[in-house]
Amino acid sequence: MNSLDGYRPRAAWMTTLLLTGLALINFLDKIVLGMVAVPLMRELNLSPAQFGVVAGSFFWLFAVSTVLVGFLSNRVQTRWLLLAMGVMWAVLQVPQALFGSMSAFLLCRVVLGAAEGPFYPVSVHALYKWFPDEKRNMPVALLNQGAIVGLLLAGLLIPVITHRWGWRMNFIVLGVIGAVWSVLWLCVGREGNLAQRARTQSGNTVVRSVPYRKLLSSPSVLSVFILGFAAYWMMGANMTWLPSYLEKALGFSGITSGRCFALVIVTAAPFSLGLSWLSQRMLARGATSRAARVRLLCVAFAAGACLFSALMLPGLSPAQKVAVFAVAGALPSVCFALAPALLSEIVPDAQRGALIGIHTALASTGAAIAPMLIGRIVQTYGGSSARAYELGFATSAAMLVLAALVALRWLHPESARRASDEPVAAGAA
Template identity: 25%
Template sequence: MKAANVKQKPTKVRIRILMFIFVCVVINYMDRSNISVAASLIGEDLNLSSVQLGLIFSAFGWSYCALQIPGGGLVDRFGPRLVYAFSLITWSLATLFQGFVRGFGTLFGLRLATGAFEAPAFPTNNRVVTSWFPEQERASAIAFYTSGQFAGLAFLTPALSAVQHLVGWRGLFIVTGAVGLVWGIIWYCFYRDPSQHPKVNQAELDHIEKGGGIISRSSTIEKKKSAFNRTHFKQVLSHRKLWGIYIGQFAVNSTLWFFLTWFPTYLVKYRGLNFLQSGFLASLPFLAAFFGVLLSGFLSDFLVKKGIASGVARKTPIIIGLFLSISIIGANYVEQTSLIILFMTIAFFSNGLASITWVLVSSLAPKHLIGLTGGVFNFIGSLASVIVPIVIGLLVNGGSFAPALVFIGFLALTGALSYIFLVGKVERIEMKDEVTDDHHLSM
């Protein structure tokens, strides 16, 4: 009798799922950054001009942006298990085939394919975390998997360089593509939604659901609501709160893409550092961003557990991070290398602090449109990967980088104000058809 009264202890399957997502993000960014490692050798072997290399660099961003919204819709329709496995395997095949190219056209097409097939990845990440984690743990979960992109950028670049040194640039693409292929199969074999996972117990399911996690997508009504249509698309574009996070994500990604594209050139060409110095110093802001995003998630969840309103706890690190990112402008007023790097490190740490923005998608999006909302959110945010490098190139055409840093700072300010005045109170948006369906379910 005594044993029967013992309360069941929740399993921790969601932690294992989170580790799976982290690996997915690292592989995702590995297959984005391998082209930058191999670029100089590719240019020599394929006799590519700087213009052609620039087009190859941009190819990923164009297709990735264009397919964010359809990618988010696919997650809502078919679920994370199938969509992520398909995405991983196809983008990994596109990566692997880059090791066999013989000219510009084929490489350009395969980079387009890589961006296209990676498009569902982050909407899927968000869908998984929304399913597996209660509200009070969600920011930490999002921060952890988001840190994978910074960890990848900070630590994988030397590893990729070593692989290239051993097996050449063609071998680099074959190896990285093969890693993703294997992981895609592993994902399909082992991932399940919470209600279907064989290792999760009822206590963990109750813990997730009571905290606001959406554990089941198996009902006929849910699948019907998940089918993409024009009305759903209008819905995710018609709310001020959602536009607040869309604009904010563009601002967050603007700082990120400055560091991904122009930062090394800024140090070498505009600040006079040599390539060896810039390679070492460029890693410091990425490490700072890695710790910034982890701090953001843990701080946000800590505030929730202390009784602070969820909206305040979620928005505070993001708004503070965006405001502090404006410090990048300070580099315009110093000449010492240590101070330049200090301002850059503060700015990118702050960008990491602001990078738990996906938690607002989980908190605001209509329940049946989380994937589609995430797709729109990531589409608008990813436009920064196309727009910001081009605008910076135009601004620095006169020989000074100062206007470009002011531009980045202005976008960060715009993002902070967007979260303050457009997002407002954080509460889930309910659509009329969603309320009606829920009413019928309760009947």
């Protein structure tokens, strides 16, 4: 059957835009606490250590809920799961605006983290129900731009709101935005039926579920997990240590550092969208997924690793280092669009939500480990030394090269799909 049967572009792209808006809200929710840290700590009388516990609590149940809801998305329509997330995010902003104790804030952040953890895998799973395989790169790439816009809006709007109305007003605004999105999604959001049509129109043959132990031991699946781990490692390192690197090591003022940080964030957008488009174009022209996705991704990883390493070259000015860093971080970001697409090729539709959830949960541990390791490196070699930070960012280069080598050796989506794609008669056990 033609993979475009049942494809409805207008509805598919409307769903993509709505979910991109939810991604924007997701990142605003994540970053708002850090951006109101100073007045919040002062008013609630929190020490830096106490604030660190509150901020880190967001991730305590993040991975657990991601995996659990990933499995749930195999059985429950993503439309309702996403609506539940939007409502919970909106409601949980209210107590953060009203309460004044560390314990209340801690509880809210733990529950909010659990509610936001499954967003990405469930959103990708929802989009894949609207788009055929050869058209899946661009919608997920666009979804990822919601995060970039969210970071930019946070930098522009949260300081203004805090200055005029106080830090608590930010949580009220986020609650209202989440509520508006939830109402809009309830009225407009629908479940894609591309996968269901592929099954019902294929006669009496369906693709049976594959044992999870087989999927999780597949070299191709494990290779995708390693690619994701390296990409999240880089993201966690950059988001945590780039501002300090710009201000303490490169000597920029606080305002200029903020502008340079925004430049680095913005640079990722055209690279992610452009490489995703190129991959999709290659697929449309008959290239294999191995060439259009795996090799392209490995080239992006290798180029990014070379640029991270180039930061340590003598003679580069601070401005040149910012430009190199921006491109180094932008190239591997295409992984966030291509990795789920690779998994969706290998994994049966009925198990796709769970596997993308597991991938996100495992890969995101890279973002948790990298900042701690780089912190040790910076502390050892000096917090004001550019070389100390650059040695830390070199860990990202090492991870990217390792992941690319693993993928080039063991990631073969076509052969992995044939191994999983074992049809049985309809209704067979």
